[in-house]
Amino acid sequence: MAQMNQRNFEQYGLEAVPASLKLSTWKEYAIITFAFSVNAGNFLVPALAVTQGNLPWLAALSAVWFGALLAFLCVSALSIPGALYGLPGQYILRTFVGSWLATKIASPIRVMTSLYWFSVQTIGGTYILHAIVVNIFDINVPLALLAILTASLMAYLALVGYDAVKKVTRMFLPILIIGQGLMLYVIFTEVPATTGGGVLEPSMNWGVFFFYMSLAFVQFVSGVSASSDMTRYAKTARHGFFGMFIGNTAGYFMTALIATLVATYFQSTNPFVVLSEKASNVFIGLFITFSGLLAMVSINIGNAYTGGFSLLNTWPTLGRIKSAISFGLAGVVLSCFPSLSTEAASIISILGAGIVPLSAIIVVDYLLIKRGMISVHQLETVVTGTYKLNLAALLTFGLMSIAYLIIPKEFSPGMLIFISSSLIYFFLIKVSVTN
Numbered sequence: 043m044a045q046m047n048q049r050n051f052e053q054y055g056l057e058a059v060p061a062s063l064k065l066s067t068w069k070e071y072a073i074i075t076f077a078f079s080v081n082a083g084n085f086l087v088p089a090l091a092v093t094q095g096n097l098p099w100l101a102a103l104s105a106v107w108f109g110a111l112l113a114f115l116c117v118s119a120l121s122i123p124g125a126l127y128g129l130p131g132q133y134i135l136r137t138f139v140g141s142w143l144a145t146k147i148a149s150p151i152r153v154m155t156s157l158y159w160f161s162v163q164t165i166g167g168t169y170i171l172h173a174i175v176v177n178i179f180d181i182n183v184p185l186a187l188l189a190i191l192t193a194s195l196m197a198y199l200a201l202v203g204y205d206a207v208k209k210v211t212r213m214f215l216p217i218l219i220i221g222q223g224l225m226l227y228v229i230f231t232e233v234p235a236t237t238g239g240g241v242l243e244p245s246m247n248w249g250v251f252f253f254y255m256s257l258a259f260v261q262f263v264s265g266v267s268a269s270s271d272m273t274r275y276a277k278t279a280r281h282g283f284f285g286m287f288i289g290n291t292a293g294y295f296m297t298a299l300i301a302t303l304v305a306t307y308f309q310s311t312n313p314f315v316v317l318s319e320k321a322s323n324v325f326i327g328l329f330i331t332f333s334g335l336l337a338m339v340s341i342n343i344g345n346a347y348t349g350g351f352s353l354l355n356t357w358p359t360l361g362r363i364k365s366a367i368s369f370g371l372a373g374v375v376l377s378c379f380p381s382l383s384t385e386a387a388s389i390i391s392i393l394g395a396g397i398v399p400l401s402a403i404i405v406v407d408y409l410l411i412k413r414g415m416i417s418v419h420q421l422e423t424v425v426t427g428t429y430k431l432n433l434a435a436l437l438t439f440g441l442m443s444i445a446y447l448i449i450p451k452e453f454s455p456g457m458l459i460f461i462s463s464s465l466i467y468f469f470l471i472k473v474s475v476t477n
């Protein structure tokens with residue numbers, strides 16, 4: 043069990059957790075990440091690849107899953123430092139880009155990203171809950187009130203800490219898997235009775251394919267700065283890496299499969315709502331709806347948990363408890379604005395201007411420059427505050443962020459900027475070492 047106070051809240055913030063608490067296995071991480079995957083927020087990009095990108099369902103599925111797969115490789119690799127050193131990802135980030143860039147730019151961007159997804163997930167789940175309350179119980183409850191209540195519950199569980207994340211996802215997993223099976227069952231039994239398709243006939247367009255592949259990559263690659271938040275409790279680096287990768291890839295495959303099929307045949311971006319209504323059996327419909335609510339809860343506990351550490355790295359004097367409370371309050375407020383969920387593609391793209399260059403720098407610095415190892419001396423420079431500025435990282439970030447905003451979206455700026463940032467940063471570091 044993680045260290046707790048009298049109210050059973052996790053206390054470890056930016057300091058390392060002791061070796062005696064590093065007990066989590068790859069199975070536990072696979073469960074956590076799989077439970078995080080199939081949710082209303084993650085359905086958006088795969089569904090948009092069909093409804094807005096007009097891709098055939100197989101092309102849409104392939105595009106987003108390949109993009110996510112590349113991101114998950116990076117995310118899993120950056121979970122290794124957390125397992126090795128017991129430190130949260132945002133604090134470890136200081137060894138890659140320096141404390142200034144980490145605390146003034148990288149962590150605030152991660153806070154905004156986590157807050158956005160927390161609110162989107164809550165909004166999607168609240169629509170499901172609202173449908174239950176209105177249609178089944180015939181009670182007209184304001185949507186904003188339900189959003190506040192659900193967001194508050196998830197923020198509280200994130201405040202409890204890692205143990206809550208682990209226990210909740212383990213408890214929810216059987217229901218989530220059954221719910222996904224029932225969703226596929228409803229899709230394939232209802233498809234023959236539908237006309238399917240949208241206003242336009244689907245068409246394969248490689249520019250659109252790579253755009254949505256890039257969009258999925260951008261959506262998940264930001265996790266490189268936070269994956270160590272979870273794996274700091276891993277038994278070994280192998281347990282953390284393989285558990286994260288297996289759970290993420292398997293979970294997102296199910297997400298993309300369900301989302302693209304529902305978008306193709308029902309022209310909807312929220313499979314939980316559509317399939318619960320299409321189910322001929324009332325029990326099946328209710329079970330799908332219930333699994334959707336649990337999916338929202340599980341992912342948002344993770345969003346709030348990692349987002350709290352990002353805020354803590356930006357403002358260390360808050361401490362773990364106050365940073366988690368502050369993040370939760372902000373998440374509750376943003377969850378009252380449903381319009382956020384309809385602007386997913388544009389908001390992800392804007393956040394990508396900061397996320398993508400930083401993620402590339404982090405991956406290159408750890409895997410190529412440091413070759414997967416952080417020395418004791420490098421950790422000491424972070425603790426003492428002597429490693430403040432990484433000029434190569436700052437220059438790469440500035441140039442590539444501007445380039446990201448300038449490049450037309452049809453050129454898939456996410457993937458292009460990630461590759462360019464990686465090459466530029468690697469070159470600048472090598473030149474500085476040579477000189």
